Amino acid sequence: MMIYLDNSATTRCSDGAFELMKEALLENYGNPSSLHKMGYKGKDYIKESREIIAGILKCQPKEIYFTSGGTEGNNLAIKGGVQAKKRLGNHIITTKIEHASVLNPIKALEKEGFEVTYLGTDEYGVIDLEELKAAIKPETIFVSIMMVNNEIGALQPIEEACKIVKKANPDIIFHTDCIQAFGKMSLVPKKLGIDILTVSGHKIHGPKGSGFIYIKDKVRVVPQILGGGHENGMRSGTENVPAIAGLGVAAQEAYSKLDENRKHMYAMRARLIEGVSAIDGVSVNGHLDENSAPHIVSVSIKGNRTRAQVMLNALQDNYGVLVSAGSACSSNKPAISETLKSIGLEKDLLERTIRFSFCPENTMEEIEEAISALTDLVPKMVL
Structure with missing residues (x-):
């Protein structure tokens, strides 16, 4: 008998997600950019998943963009957000306990000349809000703080952190990696004050290679993958329709219970x-x-x-x-x-x-x- 207790690494794809993915792979497999019946069906899968996720986050469907997962989402958020704001400053704030898909893009920006402040934590893995407040400078343009730590499960005070950041300067972009939080707790980014939020599908019984990024309307992010202008220009490349369809099902299942x-x-x-x-x-x-x-x-x-x-x-x-x-x-x-x-x-x-x-x-x-x-x-x- 096998007892699988490594679900923060990945989860089993749910039966519901798998069945819809199989349908999208074998029956309605048209390119969603194609102007025929099967192409339109592909668009329908994407539209439905986008609406499911927007409903969960209580945001507009146009604020949801599909990605290949958490690493791509975090790179898009960080690199794209910083590039959009670089004329206004060169200072980034994050924490020492972020996932590598956050820390490594930030370290790459640091090598390019951006200044980075890495916040510490207490013995429970929680940041000090006063340290955050003291770290903000006139040059600060981007803050990235994860919602749930992937190693010890520490919950960060995201709503309070957002208030501190936005009070200091409402133009600072606030990003949170929600890869271990989505599907485990209620998330309403506008209520919390979040500008950008990233999620990975395979942590919630969706397929690997699926994910999404929430980008608040009017927040500018520079696209990192250029091509045919898919996902409203934010993420080019033919959409992975089966994965997106499965992600929508998994999200709906997670939040229904x-x-x-x-x-x-x-x-x-x-x-x-x-x-x-x-x-x-x-x-x-x-x-x-x-x-x-x-x-x-x-x-x-x-x-x-x-x-x-x-x-x-x-x-x-x-x-x-x-x-x-x-x-x-x-x-x-x-x-x-x-x-x-x-x-x-x-x-x-x-x-x-x-x-x-x-x-x-x-x-x-x-x-x-x-x-x-x-x-x-x-x-x-x-x-």
């Missing part, structure tokens, strides 16, 4: 935290209560043989539990997680942290199995 899903995931999170906290040498990072996202638990494990990759392999091979490393590392260039460093995690635990992440399809029985696996495994690994 939002309260029920949140309650279920928070219950699983609370039980996992309770269970693993009872194991000697195990600690949980971030907020333990509902001041954190409902679907992420970061666990650090003391011991000589508890490096993240070793624990991942042991949980998978011996117990059928699939989780991920808490540190952002790759096989070619290992790197210590900036999030874990930012929360002040002791050095010995930086490479001994794993992440459990759930979805509504997970069960309490699976959580009990995961607790049992860790309870059995940890004493064997702390020697």
